[in-house]
Amino acid sequence: MRRKERKRNDRPGRGEGHPPIPPRDSALVEGRTTARRMLVLGAALATGGFLARQPLYSAGVLVALPVSLGLYLWLLRSVKGAEGLTPGEAQKVFMRRAFIRMGLCWAVLLLSAGGGPAFLLGVLSGLVLQMLSYLVEAFFLVWRKA
Helix, strand or coil: CCCCCCCCCCCCCCCCCCCCCCCCCHHHHHHHHHHHHHHHHHHHHHHHHHHCCCHHHHHHHHHHHHHHHHHHHHHHHHHHCCCCCCHHHHHHHHHHHHHHHHHHHHHHHHHHHHHCHHHHHHHHHHHCHHHHHHHHHHHHHHHHHC
16 A cells, blocks of 8 residues: 655644744844853853863853843843834833943942952953854854855
8 A cells, every 4th residue: 555645734733723833033043042152152261261270260250151141131132122112212222221231240340359360350251252152153154255
C-alpha cells in the first residue's frame, strides 16, 4: 500500500481552525540576540579576570552583568511600548529612560568605588557590555564583507 503524500500545509496541528503564526518582531529578535551576546561577553570577561588572577575584577563584572542586562531590557521595552505614541512622545519616553539608566549606572559605579580599583574596573566593564556587544557585531560584519 502506498503512503499518501502530504501537502506542505496539510500537517497535523495546522488545520483551518488555528490562527496563523504572527511574524517575528525584528526588534525583539535583535534585542534577544544582543542580550545573549552581552551574557557571553560578560562570562568571557569574568573568566578572563579569573585566569589573570584578578578575582575582584571578575566579581565586578558579575555584579554589573545583571544590572546592565536589566537596564538594557528596560530600555528595549520602552522602544517596544512606544508603538502607539507620536514620535515626539516616544522620544520623550526613551530619553527619560535613557537618563534614568545613566543615573543608575553612575550610582552603581559610585557604590562600587569602595571595592577597590579592580572591582570598579570590573563593574565599569560590566556596565558597558551593551556597547561591547555592538562592537563585536560590527567587527564580524566588517570581517564577513572583507
